Ligand SMILES: Nc1ncnc2c1ncn2[C@@H]1O[C@H](COP(=O)(O)OP(=O)(O)OP(=O)(O)O)[C@@H](O)[C@H]1O
C-alpha cells in the first residue's frame with residue numbers, strides 16, 4: 001500500500017502541492033481528479049522520485065520512499081505511466097518493454113512480456129516496429145506494458161486517456177481496470193471524470209494542490225453533482 | 240591503387256578510434272564533449288612525459304595513455320559535466336552549458352602542453368617501439384597500420400554491436416532518447432554516465448597513443464583538428480549511431496583521400512565539409528540517424 | 536660571470552657604436568665610450584645617421600643630447616602563449632639579454648634605462664590588434680616591438696602607419712607586414728633567402744621537384760608560390776606539382792602517393808609543426824631515400840626531434856646557425872649560453888636581440904623618445920648594413936636581408952653545409 005501524507009511541493013515561489021493526502025491499495029484504482037494545474041502530475045512525479053518535496057511523507061508498505069532516487073523507487077515497486085505516454089519513440093516496441101523490465105530478472109521479463117503480449121496482441125504484432133509510429137492508443141498500451149514489466153506492485157498512471165478517441169478511451173481504461181484486478185495498486189490521474197469514475201474504486205478531488213473531496217467512486221457515480229461541484233469550484237477558483 | 244585504398248582505410252580507422260567515444264557520449268548521455276580532443280592530446284602527452292623518463296614499449300605506452308584518458312574524462316564528468324547537468328533548468332540550456340564547459344575545460348590541458356612543449360611536436364621516439372614497414376605484393380604496410388586497422392575497426396564494430404545488443408547498451412540508447420523516463424525505468428544515469436565517460440576517455444587515450452605512433456608526432460593542437468572532423472563524422476553518420484560513426488569515418492577519409500589524390504589539395508576541406516552539407520540537406524538526421532518520431 | 540659580461544659588451548658595441556658617438560658629443564662622458572671604443576671603427580651607419588639628420592636636429596643633438604633620466608618604456612607584443620609561444624618565448628630571451636647589456640653599459644646616459652612592457656597576444660591576431668591599438672594610442676610609447684605571427688602583424692601594421700609609431704617585427708614573414716614608413720622587420724622573409732639552397736640544388740643535379748606546402752600560412756605560401764617558381768626559372772629545374780594543404784591535414788599518405796607517381800628528384804616540404812615530421816617520416820616509410828632529396832625550410836628542425844633519423848638528409852637554407860663563422864654571431868652565442876645556463880642560441884633569440892639593439896640605438900640616435908624622431912633615426916640606421924647576432928644584415932625598404940647558409944639535418948641536429 002502506498003500512502004502519501006501532508007506532501008508539500010514547490011517550484012521556486014510556486015506552491016504546486018500543499019497537504020496532499022492519498023492512498024493506493026492493491027486491487028483498487030484510486031482516481032485523482034482536478035482542474036488543470038491542480039498539482040496532480042506534480043504529486044505523481046514526487047512519488048516516483050523525479051521531484052523533490054518540501055515536506056510530508058510517502059511510504060510504501062510502511063517504508064519511507066520520499067527522497068530516494070527514481071531508479072531506487074522502481075526497484076522497491078512503484079512504476080509510472082507518465083503523462084503523454086513518453087514511449088522511447090526511436091526504439092522498437094520490444095526494446096521499450098525490455099527497458100520496462102530493466103530492474104527485473106530474466107525469468108520475470110520473459111513471463112511478463114508474454115503476459116503483456118497476451119493482454120495487448122497488437123504490441124506483439126508490432127514488436128519489432130519503431131514505437132514512435134504506433135497510434136496513441138497503442139502507445140498507451142505500450143506504456144502500461146512497460147510499467148508492468150518492472151514487476152512493480154504499485155502503478156501510477158497520469159492521464160492515460162489524454163488525446164485518445166472516445167472509443168479507445170474506454171478500452172484503455174478497461175485495461176487499467178484489468179491491471180488493478182490482477183492485484184496491483186493503481187493511482188490514476190484523469191481529466192475525464194465520467195469515464196474514470198466508471199472503473200475506479202475511490203476518488204480524490206484536488207484543487208490548487210489540496211484535497212477538497214475524498215470518497216468512494218460508487219458514491220460519486222450515484223451523486224455526480226457532488227464531484228462536479230468540487231471540480232467546478234476548482235475550475236472557478238483556478239481562474 | 241590498392242596502396243591508396245589501404246591508406247585511406249587506415250585513416251578511416253583512425254577517425255573511428257577518435258570519434259567513437261565522442262559519439263557514444265553525445266548520443267547516450269547527451270554530452271557533446273568539446274574537451275574530447277584535449278583528452279586525446281593530453282593522454283598522449285602524459286605517455287610522452289613518461290616515455291621521456293623510462294623507455295617503454297608500445298603496450299605500456301598505450302596503457303598509460305588509456306588510463307590517463309579515462310581518469311581525465313571521469314574527473315571532467317565528476318567535477319564539471321555532472322554538476323552542470325544537475326543544475327540545468329531545462330535540457331536545452333544544459334546542452335549549451337555542457338558545450339561551453341567542454342570548450343573551457345579543453346583549454347586547460349592544451350595550454351599546459353603548449354607551455355611545456357613550447358608548441359613543438361612531441362612523440363614516443365624515446366620509447367622502444369620501432370615502426371616496421373612490410374612490402375606485400377608491392378603494397379607497403381607498417382606494423383602501426385596493422386594495429387590501427389585491427390583496433391579501430393574491431394572496437395568500432397564491437398562497440399556498435401554491444402550498444403545494439405546488450406542490456407546496458409539498450410539502457411544507454413534509452414538515456415539518449417529520454418533521460419527522465421529512463422530514470423523511471425530504473426536506469427541509474429549518473430553511474431552509467433560516469434562509466435560511459437570512462438570508456439570514452441580510455442578510447443581517446445588509445446587513439447592519442449596510436450595516432451602519435453602513426454604520425455610519429457603530434458602537437459598540443461592536434462586534438463582540436465580531429466575534434467572538428469569527428470563532429471562532422473558524427474553528424475554525417477547520425478548522432479547516436481555507432482555504425483554511423485564507422486560509415487561517416489570512411490566517407491570522410493575516402494573523400495579527403497580522393498581530393499588529395501586528384502587535385503592539388505586546396506579543396507580538401509571544402510569538399511569534405513561540402514559533403515557534410517549535402518548529406519544534411521538530403522537527410523538531416525544523418526545517414527544512419529533515426530528521424531525523431533514523437534507524438535504528444 | 537664578469538668575463539661573459541665583458542664579452543657581451545663587445546657585441547653590444549657593434550650595435551651601439553653609432554649612438555655612442557652621439558652621446559659622447561654631448562655628454563663628453565669618456566668612461567661610457569671607453570668600454571666600447573674599440574668597436575667604433577666598425578660603425579657603418581654612423582655617417583648616414585648624421586647626414587640625414589636635419590640641421591636643427593643635429594644641433595639639438597650635439598648641444599642637448601642628454602636623455603632625461605628615467606625609464607624609457609618600450610612595448611613588446613609577443614606570443615607568449617598559444618601555438619607560437621615557442622618562438623615568442625625564445626624571442627623575449629633575446630630582448631631581455633640585449634636590454635640587460637644596454638642598461639648595464641649605461642650608454643643611454645646617466646639615470647636613463649630602457650625597459651620592455653611585454654604584452655601577450657596569445658597567438659591570436661585579434662588579441663594582437665587589441666594590444667597593439669592600446670600601445671599605439673599611448674603617446675608615451677616611443678616605439679613598439681612586434682610579435683611573431685604574420686596573421687597578427689598584417690593587422691597591426693596598418694595601425695602603426697595610422698598612429699605613426701615605428702614597429703620592429705621579428706618573424707612575421709608574410710607579405711603585407713612591412714608596408715610603409717613606420718614598419719620595420721628584422722627577420723628576412725623566407726622567400727628572400729629560401730633560394731639560398733640553390734647551390735645545393737645545382738650540386739645535386741636536381742631537375743624536377745614536387746612541393747607540399749601549408750596553404751594557410753602566408754610565409755610558406757609566399758615561398759611555395761613565388762620564391763620557388765622564381766628559383767626554378769633561374770636554375771632551370773621543373774616543378775611537377777605544388778600541393779597546398781590546410782593545417783587540418785594530419786595524414787599525408789594521399790599527397791605522398793601522388794608525388795611518388797610523379798617521381799621527382801626532390802620534394803620540398805613546407806608544412807607547419809608536426810605536419811613536417813609526419814610528411815618526412817611517411818615519405819621515408821614509402822621508400823623515399825637518397826639520392827632522392829627532401830628540402831625543408833628554416834625552423835623545420837624544431838619538428839624533427841621525434842623522427843630523428845628519418846629526417847636525416849633534409850636540407851634547407853637558414854639565416855642563423857650557432858656554427859656561423861661570423862664573429863658577432865659567435866659572441867652572441869656565447870652570451871646566450873652564459874645568460875641562460877648553456878642554452879643553445881636560436882634564430883628567434885638572435886633576431887629579437889638585434890632588433891632590441893636597433894630600438895635602443897634609434898632612441899639614442901634620435902636623442903629623444905619622440906615617436907617621429909625615433910622612426911626617422913631607425914630609418915637612417917637601417918639604410919646601411921648592421922652587424923649583430925645574425926651576422927651582417929642589410930635592409931630592403933626597412934625589411935631585413937641576409938645571405939643565409941645551407942644546412943642539413945644529420946639525424947640529430949642541423950649542421951652547416953656551406
Ligand atoms: N517544472 C515546473 N516549474 C514550475 N512550475 C511548474 C512546473 N511544473 C508544474 N508547475 C506548476 O505547478 C502547478 C501544478 O502543475 P501540475 O503539472 O502538477 O498540474 P496538473 O494537475 O498535472 O495539471 P494538468 O491537468 O494540466 O496536467 C501548476 O501551476 C504548474 O504551472
Ligand SMILES: [Mg+2]
Pocket residue numbers: 040041042083158
Ligand atoms: Mg498533469
